[in-house]
Amino acid sequence: MTLRLHNSLTGRKEEFQPLEPGVVRMYTCGPTVWGPAHIGNMRSFLLYDLIRRQMRLSGCEVRHVMNLTDVDDRIIEQSDAAGMVISEFTPRWEESVLSDLKRLRAEPAEWYPRATQHVPEMIELISRLLELGHAYAMEGDVYFRIDSFPAYGALSKLDRRGKPVTTRVATDKYEKESASDFALWKAATERDRRVGAAWQTPFGLGRPGWHIECSAMASKYLGETLDLHAGGVDLLFPHHENEIAQSEAANRKPFSRYWLHGEHLTIATGDKMSKSSGNFLTLSDLLAAGHDPVAIRFQLLAGAHYRQRTHLSDEAIRAAAEQVRRLRELELRLSLLVPRPGVDDAAIYETALDGQAAYREAIDDDLNLAQGVGQVFEVVRQANSALDAGRVGTAGREAVLQLLAAADAHLDVLRGDEESLDEDVERLIEEREEARRRRDFATSDRIRDELRGRGLVLEDSREGVRWRRVPASG
Template sequence: MTLRLHDTATRDVRDFVPLRDGHASIYVCGLTVQSEPHVGHVRSAVNFDVLRRWLEHRGLEVDFIRNVTDIDDKILRKAEEQGLHWYELAQRMHHELDDVLASINVRRPTYEPGATGHVPEILELIDVLVEKGHAYAAEDGSGDVYFDVRSWPSYGELTRQALDDMEPAGDADPRGKRDPRDFALWKGAKETEPATASWPSAYGRGRPGWHIECSAMARKYLGPAFDIHGGGVDLRFPHHENEQAQSRAAGDGFAAYWLHNAWITTAGEKMSKSLGNSLLVPNVLERVRGVELRYYMVSAHYRSTVEFSFEALEEAAGAFRRVESFLDRVGATVAGEVPDAFAAAMDDDLGTPAALAVLHEQVREGNRVLAAGEPADAIAAAVLAMLDVLGLNPADFATSGGDEKLTGVVDVLVQGLLEERTTARADKDWARADAIRDRLKAAGVEIEDTPDGPKWSV
């Protein structure tokens, strides 16, 4: 395989060469589980899910680690505001995140570590940095431990910044710092915080800083060197810069490639809770299905900023329904091989827009073949293969359990109305036929008349 990736560390498009033959290792910075995830959050999960699927399609065995941050200042503050234990809030929001990612067919990672479950590994890494002279305990009695940025001459290389041009680190009180840009590895316990939010250490009770968590967890599950580190572009500085500095200062090779997805914006600004313009995923899914939301995000290149609008989302949903309609007409269930043009697009820095263009070209050809009365099974199999790679196979979004029974009931009721409509059309009772169609449309059911009879979808 020759997969070319745009490495945001080197600013170059580089051929992907795994550190181990037949394997790929990926670490993605997940969310801080402080509140319900919005559309901007899940874009990163979708983008790196596509990367994982494509590497696996290309024959690689993928170790995919995506962490969650389950203890930090925001979690403590929001839990207090809501009258909850901090770990109760974190657990609730973690479950919300799992449900949301499942609704858009993001596969579970190989493992999903949380910071609170890895305090020993975090302290071990801090000890290494202190011993090597790259970290120090503050002398102000706070119990904080800081990374000494001036001890590491390569600090700033990921984002190509000079140290003296950087803003002070805002993750702890600057009183105990040798340099205002030094960042916290360990935060000493405070009397104003719950006793459960701290752990014993050689530096006193406290909890991990944000940046050290990912370095320690990547080291534990992927080793001192791994292939790809991913996350949102907003994490490049300071989070990823600090991760790389502390890991390499400890003697680890860390990430060979860095990939960053762009934002989803509203009114030109990053979608975030602080701006008050967030769109919670369950609310969005009241208007479109999970597969349609995923299609919307996949249709943009992962490095392209997306300006969110419901008009664009509904247009994307319509485009996906045309693909579904073709598959329904063929009755396709078995995937084949992806076309060469699709593979070339995906190998070019995960070029999903060009890949989707190939998919729609195949759908148009398949519809032409069907209209000519010829079989289109091979084309449909190729379409399914492409959808599998993109995580858009409609079968993956099928309901189960009690919802499956409900779907069966709805199908019987809708089919009954469609039979009435077919009878009305045969009797040339156009008013009755149109009334049935309008009744179904008002309920959110779309009808498409095909050579094989009417098909319905929600």
């Protein structure tokens, strides 16, 4: 069974094969760095993480570009308001996004190119479009001529003939040939110059339009045809549609063979999270509320299929944390197990193998991690049951551990952050063990309650006492 992905271009699930066997070229739309990324952005970025992990697991070398848009209207506004040039303003937010990604254990992309560092590539691309008649200059702006590209609309399936042409015209300064022509290059304003967002080019002093950076940087790092391009659904139109138009008009080659679009994370009411409207949560907000980043990762990745709209609630994140705990708990039990020689563990062995197959199938079916995780937990329950009954041997243990590892290759939640206990806490735990040996349960219970108040739960097991952190309380 091979990976099948839902391709937005065709609206169907298709088998994924990279153009060059063994190498996957993927471009994913990153953030505009004018403020903190919100947790909905993170959902998309974790989708990219899931894709690249699966590609690597299937034996491919991954070449992954995620752009950082570091020049746009809001960046210019904010920089100007802060009395800065944009190159002083954006680094802080770049760092903020990259740090969030790290906390959520996203594998780093191979490249994080910045728009402002690729102006020459954009100039070249725009020049080619001008030469080929796909673009025209007008009073310092350069527009893409949509009528010159008949395939326009193939991705978004928008029928542009019937489209109302009102709003767009009103917001643009100059007359365009057609209302839906979009800007490749924008003449610099006074403010653009003031904040360092203006470049000297053959078409005049100006700055890039929104879409051109992706076309220019994608081909620079990955070539003219990508295997896969991903982004949030809100980018499908016009951003991705325009990328296709620019790239294919210039290169006369397909721009990307597969398009993946991740659904939105909504706010609790079901409405879209949006930076500009202010109704959004950041990773920092959730961490401040006491949530574990690993639980957030689990929920964003496996809480729902990526093409399903969903929202994060405290309850959902707590449920995810509990699932993570159960996975870790099982792994620990298995690792501590000393199998009895000759034990018959055929049942759990078979169950684990079936689970592995089911898990793999779920992932192959358009990265259905939510379903895959369901399969894993079916095995988790049975493995715990078999452990209770003493019916796990070496083969069974290995098979279950393999399943956990297979899932964790996507989830990446088993490994905990290294944590140690304060000395006085260690001493208290030791004292309690002493008391228990004396069967002085009053003392031992008092110590346990004391530690519970400090956010530590103790578990007595055959292998000794274990501890774990929980929200501190009484």
